[in-house]
């Protein structure tokens with residue numbers, strides 16, 4: 050019995066070291082150096098290659114190394130394989146801080162002042178305050194719900210949109226495609242924290258951008274696949290969207306020749322809004338491995354049908 054790590058980043062070694070501290074003596078191998086694929090029952094993944102699971106005939110559990118599972122090809126996984134995601138207070142707090150940074154930057158015009166400085170221009174602009182600022186959060190799962198509640202607690206006027214009704218203090222809840230327009234109506238910032246599923250892919254499209262308040266700001270910390278890129282560039286060109294803070298993209302790293310690099314109102318961060326903290330997440334991975342060994346249900350298991 051062994052654990053395989055297929056983590057498309059430089060962090061595989063760190064994951065293995067942390068796992069070994071809690072599971073001494075366990076065989077933990079980093080793909081492609083797998084001695085016997087038949088022994089692998091548990092795999093920890095971040096952006097594995099398509100059909101990765103076919104390499105391991107006795108695989109029982111796929112554990113995402115992040116909060117999302119869209120990168121695990123959930124639609125093609127056989128039903129007998131269980132899938133779990135990371136749910137970690139550190140991830141939620143980091144996401145809240147990133148979103149707050151984008152909000153405050155937009156509200157206080159820091160990008161304009163950076164540009165004015167390079168032109169030696171002294172040009173005071175009108176700023177927004179928290180109590181005047183309306184925010185819509187798309188996606189009220191573990192992370193989105195946390196961000197919405199914290200922003201509401203700070204005094205932002207917060208609306209939330211999700212698949213099912215939510216009862217979050219201070220957050221007005223809107224449900225389903227019929228209510229998407231009401232959720233984003235008249236808000237200053239739209240923050241996307243949705244999971245990427247067949248239902249939510251391309252949800253930020255031309256028709257939806259037409260419902261944005263003129264001069265509003267988009268913050269995308271969900272997935273690149275939520276956004277129809279041409280439609281976003283058009284909405285920016287038409288000044289419907291004043292600025293966009295994008296942390297996630299269709300292709301990562303964002304290709305050098307991508308139009309977003311040269312579009313001044315688009316701010317690019319390299320998928321860093323909230324990165325899995327190995328030290329605070331490793332215990333739940335170990336718990337899931339032990340649960341699998343004892344035929345118990347997993348922590349933070351996701352529904353493959355729903356995709357989250």
Ligand code: OXD
Pocket residue numbers: 114115116117118323324325
């Ligand atoms: C995640 C991410 O899913 O970093 O955790 O996007």
